[in-house]
């Protein structure tokens with residue numbers, strides 16, 4: 001997702017997991033696939049000072065670490081601080097899941113989704129707080145999802161995202177005195193090739209009719225919300241979740257077709 005806008009964030013530094021761009025802001029983008037990250041850096045370099053950091057957010061060593069001599073390493077947080085000398089924003093955007101009925105989810109699959117969406121967000125945020133925000137303050141944005149009525153067919157991610165929404169509130173209170181704000185953004189349905197490839201049918205075409213606006217959202221519409229919550233314009237907003245879904249989370253769509261009811 002394209003995260004920053006010109007002018008608003010000049011001189012500020014952001015660490016964004018799962019891609020995202022820096023326009024008018026210095027940015028580290030962090031995910032597992034270095035080849036894809038390097039490609040994104042090449043595309044975005046003309047628009048801002050941007051670096052790629054290979055990091056599996058599920059892996060504490062990737063997220064954390066200084067080495068035993070406290071030398072800088074290539075880990076996500078330390079390398080951002082080394083390159084840019086400061087850190088103002090963390091956007092926990094990295095995440096994903098696969099569609100499956102709960103009874104079909106293996107323990108390995110459950111753990112993969114919980115570790116990616118919940119543990120990864122916890123590790124990244126804890127590390128940024130310890131290494132920088134505790135002393136200097138900052139803003140955290142957690143990208144969650146429309147799980148407000150449960151998440152049939154994706155119960156693992158529903159549970160993880162609901163937990164992240166709850167963490168958002170805990171952190172907002174725990175770290176307020178250190179000048180840290182923590183908010184969440186809950187996108188509705190936005191086209192994503194990786195999600196498309198996870199489905200056996202054309203999920204995005206079908207989803208369109210389930211959205212009151214009768215269209216999908218765009219990455220820019222999500223990034224506008226992220227930018228607002230990062231900006232001083234949101235300085236009195238803490239612990240909130242902003243739904244960016246054109247009202248989709250209020251609409252009675254069924255993600256799993258229920259053909260009929262059996263007698264009790």
Ligand SMILES: CCCCC/C=C/C(=O)SCCNC(=O)CCNC(=O)[C@H](O)C(C)(C)COP(=O)(O)OP(=O)(O)OC[C@H]1O[C@@H](n2cnc3c(N)ncnc32)[C@H](O)[C@@H]1OP(=O)(O)O
Pocket residue numbers: 095096097098099100106108109110112113116189190192194195198203207255
């Ligand atoms: C109504 C429509 C809503 C659409 C809204 C879209 C929302 C989005 O979030 S868009 C972004 C979505 N993108 C993705 O979700 C793609 C990324 N997904 C993943 O990376 C994986 O799904 C992951 C999160 C589970 C983690 O993958 P990884 O760490 O690489 O783990 P493995 O691939 O090795 O899988 C571990 C384990 O997980 C189970 N599993 C994985 N994929 C599936 C699948 N498609 N179906 C069923 N089970 C799956 C499986 O148990 C895997 O173990 P093995 O069986 O030993 O491979």
Ligand SMILES: NC(=O)C1=CN([C@@H]2O[C@H](COP(=O)(O)OP(=O)(O)OC[C@H]3O[C@@H](n4cnc5c(N)ncnc54)[C@H](OP(=O)(O)O)[C@@H]3O)[C@@H](O)[C@H]2O)C=CC1
Pocket residue numbers: 001017018019030031032033034036055056057058093094095096097116120143144145146186187188189190191192193194195
């Ligand atoms: N598209 C949509 O409709 C919606 C999306 N969301 C959420 O918004 C976020 C962005 O989604 P979108 O851009 O559409 O999807 P993408 O699948 O394109 O982006 C997900 C990103 O997360 C990264 N990622 C996944 N696992 C890890 C990991 N273990 N460590 C580090 N990075 C990881 C991936 O990079 P890599 O594989 O290189 O690690 C990828 O860049 C995700 O959290 C998604 O679940 C929420 C609601 C709806």
